[in-house]
Amino acid sequence: MIYTVTLNPSIDFIVRLDHVETGSVNRMDSDDKFAGGKGINVSRILQRIGYDNTATGFLGGFTGKFVEDGLVAEGIKTQFVAVDQDTRINVKIKADQETEINGAGPDVTTAQLEELKRVLSGLSADDTVVFAGSAPASLGNQVYNELIPLVRETGAQVVCDFEGQTLLDSLAYQPLLVKPNNHELEAIFGVELNGIDDVETYARQILAKGAQNVIISMAGDGALLVTPEATYFAKPIKGVVKNSVGAGDSMVAGFTGEFVHSKDPLEALKWGVACGTATAFSDDLASIDFIKETYQQVEVEKR
Incomplete structure (x- = not known):
């Protein structure tokens, strides 16, 4: 089984209009709302090309329910840990220039992190885990230095889609792909x-x-x-x-x-x-x- 880990999922709210006038009221031409986050994107494409997978990470509130319902509707298995605050909303403005306003994400408690670790420690050498994207500020990207070796100890492979130091740190665990x-x-x-x-x-x-x-x-x-x-x-x-x-x-x-x-x-x-x-x-x-x-x-x- 392929697992995807998205520590800071989102609703991606796509807004389309010709031009944004700052300081004024702008009216959109069209909009869409999608379950977002790098690992979740990986899950959605995997499912479309015929590979069963399980999406995990942290979800909370009515926004988290929207994300999970969207994944389930696409046939994707989910095993998220519930958090107390709402999953974030990222606004992506598609106009003459593309602009993004990304939410900060919820606070994740020590107990909630331990619950995710229990999920990941139950995998086997037959599994592959995709870690993708940044963590919520309450955890910081250094949390990957706890999660990736935990998965590798089970014998599972890891795929790491990060930038900068987080990517360099992940190389110590022989990722299948960066x-x-x-x-x-x-x-x-x-x-x-x-x-x-x-x-x-x-x-x-x-x-x-x-x-x-x-x-x-x-x-x-x-x-x-x-x-x-x-x-x-x-x-x-x-x-x-x-x-x-x-x-x-x-x-x-x-x-x-x-x-x-x-x-x-x-x-x-x-x-x-x-x-x-x-x-x-x-x-x-x-x-x-x-x-x-x-x-x-x-x-x-x-x-």
């Missing part, structure tokens, strides 16, 4: 990347620090998968970007689902690129039909 983008890779090593050879050089440094597989996403310039055995470059696919928010999460879902199923990194990369690209070209997370259509356009070269 997926920084090229800008995050520059920030990690304090360098400027000039071309794909530089990207591969620093991706291999992440591999040397413990990762089993590294994908560097490069938006309109494609994606690079580095494994101990080989490097693969997925060419960019042309289209109109509508949703940059969930594209990376979708790529993680596509790779993880296929790799757990087939253990084939090349095929996993293709599904990762298909899922990520299809979501980038969709208003919400991509549909299975659009993912399959996009998969047919994926071209990968071995370097």
